[in-house]
Amino acid sequence: MGMLGWVLTGLAIWHFTIWLPDRFWGGIVGALLGSLTGAIIIGLVIYAAESSSFAVPGQKATNVAVVLYAAPGALLGIAVVYLAGLRRERRSKAPVGPPRARR
Numbered sequence: 001m002g003m004l005g006w007v008l009t010g011l012a013i014w015h016f017t018i019w020l021p022d023r024f025w026g027g028i029v030g031a032l033l034g035s036l037t038g039a040i041i042i043g044l045v046i047y048a049a050e051s052s053s054f055a056v057p058g059q060k061a062t063n064v065a066v067v068l069y070a071a072p073g074a075l076l077g078i079a080v081v082y083l084a085g086l087r088r089e090r091r092s093k094a095p096v097g098p099p100r101a102r103r
Contacts (some may be wrong), residue, residue, distance in 0.1 A: 002047065002057030003040065010039030013074040024078075025085035030046035031078055038077020039070035 014035040017028065025033040046069040049052040057066050 001059040002043070002066050005062055006039045006043035006070035006073075007036060009043075009067055009070035010035040010074040013039070013071065014078070016076040017078060023085045023089055024081050025088060026081065028033035030081050030085065034081030035074045036077070037074035038075070038080070040073070042073025042076065045073075057100070064081070071091040 010085075011032075014032050017024070017031045017035075017096065022028065024034070044054065044056070047057055047066060051057075051061075
């Protein structure tokens, strides 16, 4: 149940990427994958640190706080994908070849 909460939190946060310029690596689908991956990984890490077991919380262990563990991960995942896309965009606009010498 905790995994479902993390995925839905990542999906909800991903919807706000329409307000950002589309510079994501892989476009809007890349932003979705970054958001979901970040939400799941950080959700697992925070829950493992809190409960001392690396497991997905079940139905009785899932509450609002556990679901909100995914929010920083989703934002981090979106930021990583955005920065990777921005880097690729800048790299593709860079001049190719050695600089020309002045005469």
